[in-house]
Amino acid sequence: MSSDTSKFGEYGGQYVPEALMPAIEELDDAYRRYVLENEDGFVDEFRERLRDFGGRPTPLQRADRLSERYDTDLFLKREDLLHGGAHKLNNALGQVLLAKYMGKERIVAETGAGQHGTATAMAAAHLDVPCEIYMGERDINRQRPNVFRMRLNGAAVNPVTTGRGTLKEAISETMRDWATTVETTHYVIGSVVGPHPFPTMVREFQSVISEEARRQFDDQVGGLPDSVVACAGGGSNTMGAFSRFVSDESVDLYAVEAGGSSLAVDEEEGVAPNSASLSTGTEGVLHGARTKLLQDRDGQIVESHSVSSGLDYAGVGPELAYLVDEGRVTPVTVDDDAALEGFHRLSQTEGIIPALETAHAVAWLEQATSEQLGDSVVVCVSGRGDKDLESVIEETASREIPNAPDMDVFSGGMR
Amino acid sequence: MSRLDEAFADGPAFVPYLALGDPDLESSLEYVRALDRGGADVIELGLPFSEPIAEGPTIQSAVVRSLSGGMTPTKFFDAVETLDVDAPLVCMTYYNLVYQFGGSEARSASEDASGGTASEGAGPRPFVERAAEVGIEGFVVPDLPAEEAGPLREACDEFGLDLIFIVAPTTRGERLERIMERTSGYVYVQARLGVTGAKADVSDQTGASLDRLDRWDLPKAVGFGISSGEQAREVVAAGADGVIVGSALVDIVAEGTSAASQTASGDVAEGHENGDSTEAVADRLETLARELKRGALAGAERAQSERT
Structure with missing residues (x-):
């Protein structure tokens, strides 16, 4: 079933609600075809956009x-x-582009410091996909400039008020959105965390x-x-x-x-x-x-x-x-x-x-x-x-x- | 046949959910008894986890109330042990709590030795063993898909408990087969995509989901969004063997809780008002429970008459 192994020793795996499992299997399949096998020239387009839009290589x-x-x-x-202004675009651009190849119509993402949120908002604007970012209320107050940047790029920013209002709560809330909208939406997770294939895929983009x-x-x-x-x-x-x-x-x-x-x-x-x-x-x-x-x-x-x-x-x-x-x-x-x-x-x-x-x-x-x-x-x-x-x-x-x-x-x- | 199968044997089952410890342990036990009196056939007891990713705002708040009241897995089991109700009990929780229970000593030992390597003591067995001891009949673990459920399924088989899997509207084909092979007691049919929470209407995905499950004999209990007797009737008429209701009941607890705290902050002598409030909340829960059970029964009559 898996493109790569879904586990790193005993770590990793797929501990998510059943409603998300088909989407994760679909993502695993898309990751294998587009990212690993360069189907439809995905990797070429990704590299080109990283260079022209992102400014790679960095010194x-x-x-x-x-x-x-x-x-x-x-x-x-x-x-x-x-x-x-951060490495986050490598992954955000890769995933938003992948979402387009998969025919998804909408992007959701969580953000902590706001760097992943801004990178995702930029990539979504660049590739013309509607985008919503979940961010803890406390982080929103700590990172105002990034909130403005996301809004300027046309992303909706949804404050998360549960718990202490930081990254952990923002991830939980984004997973809840995804569980509701999974058929049309891709969740651009911001780090090498989450269920397989995210840790492997984000690592590959980075x-x-x-x-x-x-x-x-x-x-x-x-x-x-x-x-x-x-x-x-x-x-x-x-x-x-x-x-x-x-x-x-x-x-x-x-x-x-x-x-x-x-x-x-x-x-x-x-x-x-x-x-x-x-x-x-x-x-x-x-x-x-x-x-x-x-x-x-x-x-x-x-x-x-x-x-x-x-x-x-x-x-x-x-x-x-x-x-x-x-x-x-x-x-x-x-x-x-x-x-x-x-x-x-x-x-x-x-x-x-x-x-x-x-x-x-x-x-x-x-x-x-x-x-x-x-x-x-x-x-x-x-x-x-x-x-x-x-x-x-x-x-x-x-x-x-x-x-x-x-x-x-x-x-x-x-x- | 397990006690859970049996609960579905004579007519449609009403399966309510409450988070234990919401807003405090004593009140929540009183509420569970009220649901039992109100005709519950199975009761799902939530053991709160700090990151309830499958829950909507209503149950998230219940989890926060219960955790801030000091609920722990140990207290949960101790409380269930004293609970005397007719309906069989199912524990609904998240996998990390199942996985860590009883493993903490082994874990800190291995930490000391090796600086925090994967703990060999951790695993679902101690949790299941303790659950069996206190009279729990089965588990629902929303963040544990069939693929990762091997060790828990094994422990459940060892102690004779059921493991209930959730089938989502997106679950088809091979996945459905795989889940149905592993589920026991009943299958939890998730009526709609998304998270838990009361809704005003019955999802139109329910009928299609039930049709996909038609060829399996295991009881099918539908949950996610059911809040009234009328909805319960519709769901059972559409072919469900039972209805699972959580958020609509938790809402009653939440309202009672905010009423009680208003009274307390209003400088009224506390003890009595809060005591009355627990009873009043329990009465309201019992009333809604009866309505839901009646709705389920009415739905079964209609399903019956349509068949004949």
């Missing part, structure tokens, strides 16, 4: 000052330069990151990097940055998770003040897949936390969970304060304002040993930080972040 840029700081050859894979980075590194330096570093929430930029290196045993892969304010789980409150499901989670079933989760001892999903909306999720892609168990990917964590420092460091040393998600990957370089980094490192700059400016200024003001610029410029004496 692999040597970061001179950070290379000096960490005494290694450090390269940045600049997904922040992809249209929309693999363009490592496909390019591998080639670019070989062209610029020769050979392979010693390590690849990417932040991990659901894990789509992570799998995208890792996938073409997974079989290169000499390349170490580091998935940097949000350590939030603490790595503990508060069972009483049902809260984990972090989003580190690879580092601290346990196996369970959420949103269609068996994977590593932040859950209490009964199996209730706990509320995650991160200063970065895009990492704020209690689950993670099943393939990443598997690669961690296999010892192929090393999960590490960076807490909120360190991530903010990383944000300012990349802004100041390289002139790149990163997304708060990316800031976690940057921040980890500070904690890593020189053995871990090796002689050459590729860091995936998953997105740019424009969307985060408001929250960074707010969060920086309420903490002791030594390398943050002061914002006294706003309280000057002009009257």
Whole structure:
């Protein structure tokens, strides 16, 4: 029945309501035909649109000052330069195009930080498909610029008010919409999560990151990097940055998770003040897949936390969970304060304002040993930080972040 | 024949659903008794999960009320153990709760040893064993399709419990065959696409879904959207062996709950008002239960007369 295996070890699978199963089988079949076998020239059109609309390939840029700081050859894979300002378009464009090939008339998607929502809204406008985005109410307030962008591209934005109003609730609500409209609608899931074939398909659309980075590194330096570093929430930029290196045993892969304010789980409150499901989670079933989760001892999903909306999720892609168990990917964590420092460091040393998600990957370089980094490192700059400016200024003001610029410029004496 | 099959043997079955612990454990047990008095043939008890992806707003709210009241799988089973009703009980929940039950100790041990690898202790067996012990007859697990249900089906067979699968309007051909091979007790016929929630009309997909199931003898209970005796009558007349009603009943609980909290916030002496409210809510549930049961019976008479 499956195009690829539907499982990664014990992880993955298809834990969804029966009403969705025929659609998932249909999607599996379409994925196999169009994406894997290039039926009707799907892959050619996808690549062409990624280039002309998306601006691929994105550069692999040597970061001179950070290379000096960490005494290694450090390269940045600049997904922040992809249209929309994040890696999310790779997947959104692929799935919206696939939906068109499948004859679907409508797109729904969830979004956390708003990056996947904006990418999907852009792709849907570009390909002329009606689009509705579900977004937690709390995230809507944290990410206003992205809400405007989605609306400007003509997407409807539906606030989700259940639970804490973040990504987890938005995914549940989008699945409910899909269960109602499945015959005409495609659900563009935003990460390597959900039921098979989503984790595999999203990974394949995002693999363009490592496909390019591998080639670019070989062209610029020769050979392979010693390590690849990417932040991990659901894990789509992570799998995208890792996938073409997974079989290169000499390349170490580091998935940097949000350590939030603490790595503990508060069972009483049902809260984990972090989003580190690879580092601290346990196996369970959420949103269609068996994977590593932040859950209490009964199996209730706990509320995650991160200063970065895009990492704020209690689950993670099943393939990443598997690669961690296999010892192929090393999960590490960076807490909120360190991530903010990383944000300012990349802004100041390289002139790149990163997304708060990316800031976690940057921040980890500070904690890593020189053995871990090796002689050459590729860091995936998953997105740019424009969307985060408001929250960074707010969060920086309420903490002791030594390398943050002061914002006294706003309280000057002009009257 | 299991107790669930039997519940459908003499006429159409009325199968109500409530989330246990909504709005608190004691009241919800009282409500379950009211449904039993009102003629329930099977009662589906919801064990709330934090991410109920198959539920509409009504049952989502019930889940939130129950969880914030402190409901857990352990409390659920303890409460069911004390529950004395005639109707056989079915537990409706999501797979992660089934999967994690009793596995937590094994899990934390394996975590200590290996830094969080897949837990060998987890699996559906302890959950099913405990359910059998407290007198539950079967399960409905909406996020568990037939493909992933092997271990739960096995555990149910071991302890003699039924596993009820949902058949959707989109379920056809081979999928339908596969599901019908695995389902027991009854089959849950999802009347319309989407999530749970009371609707004013009967879905026109119901008849076609029932026709597709015609060649199987297993009782067919239709749910999703049924809220009145008239709808129950129509559904049974269309060939259903039973009607499943959830949201319309949960709505009554929700109204009672908001009424009670208004009273409490209105500085009226609490205990009495809330106590009365539980009774009043139970009465209303019993009344609607009777209406639904009557509707189902009327539908059966019509179906009978059309056949003869």
